[in-house]
Amino acid sequence: MMDENYNFGFLDERTKKMIRRALLKAVAIPGYQVPFGSREMPFAYGWGTGGVQVTASIIGRADVLKVIDQGADDTTNAVNIRRFFARTTGVKTTEKTAGASIIQTRHRIPETALTEAQTIVYQVPMPEPLFRLEPRRRETITMHALAEYGLMNVKLYEDIAQLGAISKTYDYPVLVNERYLTSPSPIPKFDNPKMHMNPALQLFGAGREKRLYAIPPYTAVRSLDFEDHPFEVQRWDHACALCGAADSFLDEMIVDDQGSRLFVCSDSDYCGERRETGHVGCQQAVHIPDALAQEGSAS
């Protein structure tokens, strides 16, 4: 039941209007970071204030909301945000990807493909992909304005020269609409290909940094790479222990003192759906002898 002490969606209407205006601008310039008047929220920075403000600005009474954190609906962050919206909007919530109209996510894209009727809202800690290379905001603004992205390529070159391969495995920089260098948020690079030509509207909110951005449906999103060191996603030697999926992002859990690992789908809804339709995994942990020596085999 919605709490009548709060405005619908917690934010006042003028704030929502301001954020929607910023969102329109963001959608008009795919990948471009639009500053917005990030408000004080009833939880701390680093817990999804940006994502929540974006969701709060677009959510309507008929929407169905799904909230996930690292792919799971039942972790603290996801549970709290879902409860926050239930309380301030009264809209229906769900754990089923296919049944949601708005999906707010921290650090993963659902395995189930999204549709044109859906909007996915990402929680973003640092919206600036160049931040570690060039911390000065004034410089990065100029670089984005002039599309001077050589510095990022230099970083990738340096990774290959020093480490043999590009070392970024999450928050892997992408070029949106062949124009703006964008941070996809700390999703694993495994999820990057899902962003390309996605039928859903993708919105990104960074509350602490006070910027939001967007990728409209069916937009080209390309992960940076070199011709002779092409972008590659992570792969595992194992399938999900619960449902047997070989094509999803797997969480690796150490279950005993001998280092036995349990590989399980990170996307809890996807795993659950598969089990419901009868898929079964090997149901046991993998014992890896001399685990430390084999560290890094699942890249």
Added chain:
Amino acid sequence: MTALLEATDLSKTFTLHGRGGLALPVFSGIHLRVLPGECLALTGHSGSGKSSLLRCLYGNYGATAGEVRIRHQDQWLSLSTAAPREVMDVRRLTLGYVSQFLRVIPRVSTLDIVAEPLRRLGVAADVARSQAAEWLARLNLHERLWHLPPATFSGGEQQRVNIAHGLIAGQPVLLLDEPTASLDADNRRVVVELICAARARGAAVVGIFHDDEVREAVASRCLDVEQYRKPQ
């Protein structure tokens, strides 16, 4: 026949600002014309301004008054008013200079120093070097010196490098400042041959020859610079 080099009313006075503007007149009102195949010898006592005149003709010294003109690419060019890059072009293609003292570019081998004027003309490096080798051999400079920079050479050895460097590109106008000063009789003979060969191919030569014998052998005319000394 057209002259290749002309000086009109050429005057040079040094003004030493560090000495309160002290004026040192060197010469004034020099007219000269040099035709292809001629060798004009500048004469006069030491200090009379022969070297200074040569340097004015090269553009190394600026003239206080008057003009120096040179026949460059079938046209007359005034060296006095030419832009620096035009003077560089003249020196590359048309005007050669053998100075009295070798200005040493440090750390460059003798062979490369001598080859440089040819490289400037677009000659390939290996071809230029082999021609440089021929010139140095002709001037009796021992092969073991070719790959050394000439800074430590004797005066005579340096002078021979200088001569090779100045003549190798075969420019139509040559300025020679005491080319045989430090040389022994054999090498003087070689240099005389080289100057005569240049004259024979139509070069116009202006030179200062301290040695009477050499001057008799190469010069077709003389110009006494002393008579142009400016009255004090």
Added chain:
Amino acid sequence: MSDKLLLSVRGAGKQFMQGSRLRWACHNVSFDLYPGEVLAVVGESGSGKSTLLRLLASRLACDEGSVHYDVREEGAAPGLVNLADLSEARLRWLARTDWGFVEQHARDGLRMNVSGGANIGERMMALGARHYGKLRAEALTWMERVELDASRIDDLPGTYSGGMQQRLQIARNLVTHPRLVFMDEPTTGLDVSVQARLLDLLRELVDQLQLAAVVVTHDLAVARLLAHRMLVMKDGVVVEQGLTDRVLDDPQHPYTQLLVSSVLTP
């Protein structure tokens, strides 16, 4: 040497507030530079030579006069363009491709936190080069060209000696085959023998690549070795200019005569 004017400076000058007065750091400087010409700007500290260099490279805006460059844009009319008319994007692009700027201290002209190879490859990557193998091969070629040990390609510039850092800086600038290179005291601060070898390298590269260059230096020997032409500056003004050997061997202006006679020869 080509006859097409590359850089034209017309009455350029820059003012600064000094205390309560406006002072011309550099005033009414004019000259033309053609492809392949090396111009030395010589003067003592306070002469305005560094300010002039920054005006030419558009790092400072002119308070008087203008600087024109043959930009060579596809589809545009040939000829000189006033640099003040160019957008910042265009100027930055120019600075990354057709121009080079060798800083006095290599640290100011290098990225110290990435390897030598990355430093050399940066301009190419900024222009869209996306083949790691080719970038690396090009970087190795340039390291050889500037006589750097190829095995140091993955080392950070901080591990290079001063002379090596300067060579790296030169390679980094030349990789896009600029037509014009600005050098600010390129050999100052280095050990004498290192200076000497660097000057040799610069001479060779300028010659091989037919670079036009403006070299600011207080060292007349550097001017004589590298430059065809010289400007002598004192108190922000050009007091004498011309062929290098003419200015050094037959100085006319009292200040030039003073400079030339002050040089110590060992």
